[in-house]
Amino acid sequence: MKLDPFYLIVDSAAWIGRLAPLGVKLVQLRIKDMGEDRLRAEIRKAKALCDEHQSQLIVNDHWRLAIEEGCDFVHLGQEDLQTADLLAIRAAGMRLGLSTHDHAELETAITAMPDYIALGPIYPTILKKMKWAPQGLERIREWKHRVAPIPLVAIGGLNPDRLDGVFAADADSAAVVTDITLNADPEGRTREWIEKTERWR
Template sequence: MILPSRIYPVVDRAVWVDRLGGAGARLIQLRVKDLPADDLRAEVRMARAWASRHGVCLVLNDYWQLALDGGIDFIHLGQEDLDTADLAAIRRGGIRLGVSTHAPDELDRALSVGPDYVALGPVWPTKLKQMPWAPQGVERLGEWKRLVGPVPLVAIGGITLARAGACIAAGADCVSAVSDFIGAPDPEGQVRGWLAATADVPPSPHAQ
């Protein structure tokens, strides 16, 4: 498949789907942590409504049961989530699947479940959360793209506006970030900047 955008903001609340979707983002992940069940369901419903309004492909992190119940386009799973998620139910529900990878064995496992995209990270050091993996570097993106072939490759981890184009040139199909969007002084302007920075970058030969 082809992802609907070269940029992929990850957000922690539904209101960001409205703000960033209104600014032109067309692929947004809702990654909510530590909310009571009722509040979580409300956030997912709100995010879906904003996504529908703006034509955004909404990705829900982790909560595959809520994605099935709420008609969400996409679910994103980490390696540990693959241990417990009902992948057959996800597929029967028509939900597309993205999987995080950080090492060759994780990539092998991800490809074995037929993902609709694979994410590689962290490309650069990130302060958002503690990572047991060393930064991958942009060169690893080309290596990963050769291995995944036609499966879209998402780069994540320490990516900024200034670094986004280099990730596309190295082999990523799409670039993702959290703080560089929702932590920016002008998040909507940041979306427009990322779109411009990635629009005219030719894909790596590994992406052909």
């Protein structure tokens, strides 16, 4: 499969409603602490918005709800992968993305035969505390050599100025969270990302 080079990650359907109309074609809904009823409503709304704007929705972690709501793509971290029912995910026709941070996690991810593998953090990130040091561009090259032809997503500390290096190192897609959601002008920053990644589509 081919991933869009611009991979937006947000924590609410409201963000998708704001940014998908600008031309975002790949977006992950990443919600960590929320009751099941509210979470289901968020996933349902996010799916409707993505369907409306021809955008691919990826649901982070909550694979059971994603299946029940008819979503077709889920992203799992390594801890979630240990407890997830991959057979049920595949039986539902869902595609799967997996996070990796070190060589052991990469081996685990490859064994699961996902539809993409994510590597991070490439640069220092403020999204969450990480026990891993920034991976750097050389690690992207190493990972891509190992995982090809599986698409590789780079994540962590990315901004438009760093994209040339990320794609030159053979990443297929660049994921972004805070560079857009904490920006004073999220819509303007989103347009900048879309313009900057256009050449890799």
